[in-house]
Amino acid sequence: MSVFDGLLALVVSALAWRCVTAPDLYRSIVLFIVTGLMLALAWVRLDAPDLALAEAGIGAGLLGILLLSTWRVLIHAGPEQADRPGASTRVRWLAGAGSGLLGVLVAVALYQVQTAIDADRAGTLALEGLGAAGVDQPVTAVLLNFRSYDTLLEMGVLLMALIGALLLRSPLIHRPGDDDAGTDSPLIPVLVTVFVPLVILMGTFLVWAGAYMPGGAFQGGAVMAGAGVMLVLGGRLHSAAQLGLLMRTLLILGVTVFTAAGLLLMPAEGAFMAYPQALVTPLMVLIEFSLAISIALTLLLLFTGTTGLRRADP
Amino acid sequence: MTLFLTATTVVLLGLFALGLVRIYIGPTRADRILAVQLSGTTTVAILIVLSALMDMTALLHAALLFVLFAALIAVAFIRHPQSED
Amino acid sequence: MLDWLAAALIGSGLVFFLAGTVGLLRFPDVYTRLHALTKADNTGLGLLAAGVALLSGTWQAILLIALIWFLAVTAASIACHLVARHHLRDEREDDTP
Numbered sequence: 001m002s003v004f005d006g007l008l009a010l011v012v013s014a015l016a017w018r019c020v021t022a023p024d025l026y027r028s029i030v031l032f033i034v035t036g037l038m039l040a041l042a043w044v045r046l047d048a049p050d051l052a053l054a055e056a057g058i059g060a061g062l063l064g065i066l067l068l069s070t071w072r073v074l075i076h077a078g079p080e081q082a083d084r085p086g087a088s089t090r091v092r093w094l095a096g097a098g099s100g101l102l103g104v105l106v107a108v109a110l111y112q113v114q115t116a117i118d119a120d121r122a123g124t125l126a127l128e129g130l131g132a133a134g135v136d137q138p139v140t141a142v143l144l145n146f147r148s149y150d151t152l153l154e155m156g157v158l159l160m161a162l163i164g165a166l167l168l169r170s171p172l173i174h175r176p177g178d179d180d181a182g183t184d185s186p187l188i189p190v191l192v193t194v195f196v197p198l199v200i201l202m203g204t205f206l207v208w209a210g211a212y213m214p215g216g217a218f219q220g221g222a223v224m225a226g227a228g229v230m231l232v233l234g235g236r237l238h239s240a241a242q243l244g245l246l247m248r249t250l251l252i253l254g255v256t257v258f259t260a261a262g263l264l265l266m267p268a269e270g271a272f273m274a275y276p277q278a279l280v281t282p283l284m285v286l287i288e289f290s291l292a293i294s295i296a297l298t299l300l301l302l303f304t305g306t307t308g309l310r311r312a313d314p
Numbered sequence: 315m316t317l318f319l320t321a322t323t324v325v326l327l328g329l330f331a332l333g334l335v336r337i338y339i340g341p342t343r344a345d346r347i348l349a350v351q352l353s354g355t356t357t358v359a360i361l362i363v364l365s366a367l368m369d370m371t372a373l374l375h376a377a378l379l380f381v382l383f384a385a386l387i388a389v390a391f392i393r394h395p396q397s398e399d
Numbered sequence: 400m401l402d403w404l405a406a407a408l409i410g411s412g413l414v415f416f417l418a419g420t421v422g423l424l425r426f427p428d429v430y431t432r433l434h435a436l437t438k439a440d441n442t443g444l445g446l447l448a449a450g451v452a453l454l455s456g457t458w459q460a461i462l463l464i465a466l467i468w469f470l471a472v473t474a475a476s477i478a479c480h481l482v483a484r485h486h487l488r489d490e491r492e493d494d495t496p
Contacts, residue, residue, distance in 0.1 A: 001367075004324050011331050018338075030337055030346045033387065037357040038330075040376060044364055049372040056376050061383035068390040185484055188393070191385060191477050198470070199382050206375065214372035223379065226386060233389045315454070318406055322447075325413055329420045336423050336432075344429045344486035348436055351478055352423055355440045358471060359416065359447050362464060363409075366451045374463045381470045388478030392485040 005045055012038045013103060017096045021089075025074075029067045036060025049214040050139045053206065057222035065229060066303055134280030136212040143216065144284055148262070148273045155255045155291065162251070162298050165305065192234035199227040207292040208285070217254075217288045221295030228300035232309070240308035247297065247308060254294030258287050319367045323360055330356040347391050354384040401453055408450030415443030429486050433479045441472050 015038055019031040036059040043052040126142055133141035143151050203223035210216030231237040243251075261283055262273035269276060275283050300309070333356065336349040358377045365373035422435025448468045452461045 001320055004320065004327060007324060007327050007331070011327065011334075015334070026343060027337070027346065030350055033350055034334065034337065034353050037353055037380070040380075041357065041360060041364075044361070044368070044370075044373060044376070049370055049376065052376045053372065053379065056379040056383065061379065061386065065383075065386055065390040068387065072390075072393075185392075185481055187477050187480055188389065191389065194473065195382060195385060195470075202375075202378060202382065209375070214370075215375070223382075226383060230386055230389070233386070233393050315402055315406070318409070322409055322413060326416065329416050333420045333423055342429060342486065342489070344482050344489070345432065347482055348429070348432055348479075349423065351475065351482075352419065352436050352440060355419075355436075355444055355471065355475065356416065358467065359412075359444050362448055362451050362467065365460075366454050371460060371463070374460065374467065377467050378463070378470070381467055381474055384471075385474035385478055388474075388481050392481050 001045075008038065008042055008045060012042055013100060016099060016103075020096045020099060021092045026071060029064070029071055032067060033060055033064035036064060050216065050219070053214055053219040054222070057219050057226065061226055062222055062229065062299060062303065065226075065233075069233075069303075132277070132280075134275070134284045135210070137210060137214070137216070139214070140210045140216050140284070140288070144287055145275075145280075148258070151291075152255065152258050152262075152273075155258065155294065158295065158298050159251065159255065162302055165302055188234050192230055192236060196227050196230050196234075199230065200224060203227065203292070203296070207288055210288055211281075211285060217291040218295060221292040222299060224292065224296035225299035225303065228296065228309075229303055232300075232304055237309045237311065239304060239306035240310040243308040250293055250297050251301075252294065254287075254291040257290035261287060316367065319363055323363050323367070326356055326360045326363070330360075343391075347388065350387065351384060354380055354387075405450040405453040408446050408453065412443045412445070412447030412450060415439050415446060419443060430483060433483055437475050437479045441468075441475050444468060444471055 012035065015031055015035040019028055019035055022028040022031055036055060039059060040052045040055040043049070043055055126146055127138060129146070130136070130138060130141055133145045135141050135144070203220045203226070205220075206215040206223055207217055207220030208215075210220065228237065261275070265275060265279075266272055330353055333349055333352050336352075337346050340346055358380050361373045361377040361380070365371065365377070416439070419435045419439035422439055423432050426432045426435060445468050448464045452464045455461060455464070
């Protein structure tokens with residue numbers, strides 16, 4: 001297996017290098033997506049399937065699609081916009097060399113750390129206390145229970161990011177022009193009809209699976225957002241000027257449920273975000289699903305850069 | 315069997331690296347996106363073999379995600395999001 | 400016996416993968432390279448997946464692998480159709496400035 005790992009490390013470094021030094025924007029985007037594929041494999045080999053799932057959904061998937069869509073909008077605005085090189089060749093090679101050096105240094109540092117783990121670190125304590133967490137999957141237990149403050153604030157950060165993006169917005173959705181002629185393949189509706197239900201099912205499954213195996217609200221939410229992106233690209237969802245009451249409710253659902261669960265049980269438990277043993281498993285699932293819905297909608301609105309979405313008229 | 319599966323992953327990764335040459339030489343954008351699709355298929359194959367080798371069902375879920383997102387990447391390559399207002 | 404069958408399936412899958420990669424590198428234009436991708440690679444994936452499914456033993460894993468292959472074939476055919484159509488339009492635009 002060490003041959004595989006060595007080759008993998010070599011390919012990842014070479015890809016990252018080319019991604020930075022590529023001569024035009026399009027090639028960088030393509031290389032970014034392929035690097036995402038390899039990074040997912042690297043996470044698998046590091047025994048972190050949770051991160052492999054996140055990388056597949058967010059890194060290679062949503063982010064790659066966002067970059068490609070941005071590139072198409074740039075092409076639409078004028079080809080010179082998309083082909084303009086960001087920096088001189090020398091700067092790009094320097095950046096590549098710098099990233100490579102940093103990578104080697106981090107690898108050396110991490111190797112040093114790994115050899116010096118002692119018994120009563122946080123990780124060991126978390127694994128020992130897993131019985132009280134209400135879920136069997138250590139990653140989910142840490143995210144939703146042992147460090148729930150952090151996760152709650154992360155949801156706040158995500159919401160702030162969306163508000164910031166909407167203030168500075170430059171929507172990816174544009175008016176249809178002659179540019180779209182010829183790309184209206186009859187197979188796109190087929191793709192949307194077959195794949196969207198499956199993607200939603202897969203997202204829901206990943207959220208549910210988060211309780212006992214790799215998966216969880218972030219991965220599942222990203223996959224559900226992917227279904228939304230497919231609907232947008234397939235022309236089933238259009239932009240709307242107003243963010244409706246339903247959308248607003250869904251956007252804050254995660255933070256609200258998380259905070260409410262913490263506050264309402266405070267009189268009984270005596271501490272914020274402490275859950276009684278009898279209720280902890282259903283509470284975890286409830287919180288996980290509401291977080292996933294908010295994450296999915298936030299990522300979708302970040303993708304389109306519009307304040308709202310509505311169904312296309314048939 | 316473990317040795318055989320390990321060798322399989324190494325060969326697949328080597329083929330993946332070889333396919334990257336098409337991204338380098340191009341020449342058209344369509345060629346490069348084809349190379350991405352091929353890398354996606356190879357990654358899915360590696361994940362399936364690894365799921366048997368490392369005994370992790372979750373890797374099959376990751377493979378499924380890659381398949382679903384590969385189609386989405388092709389659509390994003392050819393199509394703008396549209397609006398009518 | 401089952402092991403040998405699985406090894407044979409995985410081995411022949413690898414041959415198809417090799418053919419796909421060689422095709423992607425050696426074929427003269429985009430339209431021929433599409434064949435390398437849709438046909439050779441997905442056959443390779445199918446054989447390899449069947450081999451691993453034989454080894455895995457649990458019916459959940461077999462179902463999941465079958466689903467992955469089915470979706471990979473669907474996605475690849477649709478993706479290749481879209482890319483080919485897009486490329487054809489690009490070429491026409493280049494011919495009529």
